[in-house]
Amino acid sequence: MKALYFNTFGDNSVLQYGEVALPKITKNQILVETKYIGLNFADIYRRRGTYHIENHMPYINGYEGLGRVVQVGENVRNFRLDEQVLFVDVPLAEAQYVCVPEQNAIKVPAILDPKMVAAIGLQGLTADFLAHDLGNNQKDANIFIHGISGGVGQILAQMLTADGINVYGTTSTKEKQQLALKQGAKKVFLRKSAWQTTNKASFDTVYDGVGSTLKQSLELTVNKGKVVFYGMAGGNPELINPLDLLESSKSILTGDLWDYLDSATEREKRSRRLFKYFEMNQIKISEPTLFSLAEGKDAYEYLESGRSIGKVLLVP
Ligand SMILES: NC(=O)c1ccc[n+]([C@@H]2O[C@H](COP(=O)([O-])OP(=O)(O)OC[C@H]3O[C@@H](n4cnc5c(N)ncnc54)[C@H](OP(=O)(O)O)[C@@H]3O)[C@@H](O)[C@H]2O)c1
Numbered sequence: 523m524k525a526l527y528f529n530t531f532g533d534n535s536v537l538q539y540g541e542v543a544l545p546k547i548t549k550n551q552i553l554v555e556t557k558y559i560g561l562n563f564a565d566i567y568r569r570r571g572t573y574h575i576e577n578h579m580p581y582i583n584g585y586e587g588l589g590r591v592v593q594v595g596e597n598v599r600n601f602r603l604d605e606q607v608l609f610v611d612v613p614l615a616e617a618q619y620v621c622v623p624e625q626n627a628i629k630v631p632a633i634l635d636p637k638m639v640a641a642i643g644l645q646g647l648t649a650d651f652l653a654h655d656l657g658n659n660q661k662d663a664n665i666f667i668h669g670i671s672g673g674v675g676q677i678l679a680q681m682l683t684a685d686g687i688n689v690y691g692t693t694s695t696k697e698k699q700q701l702a703l704k705q706g707a708k709k710v711f712l713r714k715s716a717w718q719t720t721n722k723a724s725f726d727t728v729y730d731g732v733g734s735t736l737k738q739s740l741e742l743t744v745n746k747g748k749v750v751f752y753g754m755a756g757g758n759p760e761l762i763n764p765l766d767l768l769e770s771s772k773s774i775l776t777g778d779l780w781d782y783l784d785s786a787t788e789r790e791k792r793s794r795r796l797f798k799y800f801e802m803n804q805i806k807i808s809e810p811t812l813f814s815l816a817e818g819k820d821a822y823e824y825l826e827s828g829r830s831i832g833k834v835l836l837v838p
Pocket residue numbers: 562563564644645648668669670671672673674675692693694695698713731732734735752753754755756757777778779780825828830831832833
C-alpha cells in the first residue's frame with residue numbers, strides 16, 4: 523500500500539511518499555480503507571520529534587481518518603464489511619489502509635456528508651470536551667477563544683453559541699474575522715490591533731490553544747475565572763507562578779482528548795453529542811482543504827504556514 527512516511531525527525535523535507543507493507547489486523551480489529559485522513563497540528567509536532575509517536579519503522583504519522591471497512595477480525599461484533607467508520611485516535615493513519623481496534627471505531631451517521639464528518643472528527647471531539655468537561659460554562663457566560671477561526675476554534679465557537687454562551691475571539695486576518703462573525707461570535711478582534719488593553723479581566727473562560735498567549739489569557743480572565751489551555755499552535759507558554767493565580771482565584775485547566783476517549787462507550791456518547799449539533803444545523807464549518815496523500819508534504823507546509831482555514835484532509 524501507499525503511505526506518507528519518514529525515517530528521521532525534522533522539517534518537511536523528511537516526508538516521503540511510497541510503498542510500505544500492508545498491515546495485518548488482529549482478531550479485535552477492522553481493516554479500514556481510508557477515504558479521508560485528517561491532518562493535525564500534533565502531526566507537525568510528531569514529525570519534528572517533539573510529541574509522542576507510534577514506534578514503527580518507517581514512522582507513519584496521523585491518528586485520524588474516515589473510510590470503509592474492508593476486513594473484519596473474528597472477535598469484532600459491532601462493525602460489518604463496507605460500513606463507513608471514523609477514527610480519531612488510531613496510529614499509522616497516513617496510509618491507504620489502517621488497522622482500527624473495534625473500540626476505537628466510530629459509526630458515521632448516514633445523513634452526514636462523509637467528507638464533513640472527516641473534517642470535524644478530532645477537532646470536533648476536542649471542542650466537545652473543552653466545552654462540556656473543562657469550560658462547563660453557564661448560559662450567558664462570556665468566553666474568549668484565541669484563533670477562533672481555526673479547526674477547533676470554529677467548532678468550539680459555534681457549539682458554545684448554540685449552548686447560549688457569548689463568544690469572543692481573535693483572528694489574524696479580516697477574512698477569518700468575517701467568517702467567525704458569520705458563525706455567531708459576538709465580537710472578533712484582529713490580533714494585531716490594540717484590543718487587549720480594553721478587554722482585560724472581561725471573560726469567564728479563555729480558551730487558549732496557542733500557548734504563547736497563556737499570560738495574556740490570564741489577563742483577559744475575570745477573578746475566579748479559568749483559562750483552558752489545550753495546545754501550542756503559536757509556541758510554548760511562559761512559565762506561570764501558581765501564587766499569581768492564587769491572588770486572583772484564577773485557574774488553568776488542561777486536557778488531552780485521548781484521556782477523554784478512554785472507552786468505546788465514551789467515544790460513542792461524545793461523537794453522538796457532537797454529531798447532533800451538525801444534524802441540527804447549529805454548526806457549519808468551512809469546506810476542508812484537500813491534498814492527495816502523494817502531495818502530503820504540501821499539506822504539512824500549508825498547515826504549518828498558518829494559511830489554512832479549517833480542516834486539512836489528505837486523500838489517498
Ligand atoms: N488538547 C487536545 O486534546 C487537542 C486536540 C486537538 C488540537 N489541539 C490543539 O489545538 C490547537 C488548535 O488546533 P487546530 O487543529 O484548530 O489548528 P488550526 O486549525 O491550525 O488553528 C490554529 C489556530 O491558532 C492560531 N494561531 C497560530 N499561531 C498563533 C499565534 N502566534 N498567536 C495567536 N494565534 C495563533 C491561528 O489563528 P489565525 O488563523 O487567526 O492565525 C489558528 O486559528 C493546536 O495547538 C492543537 O495542537 C489540542
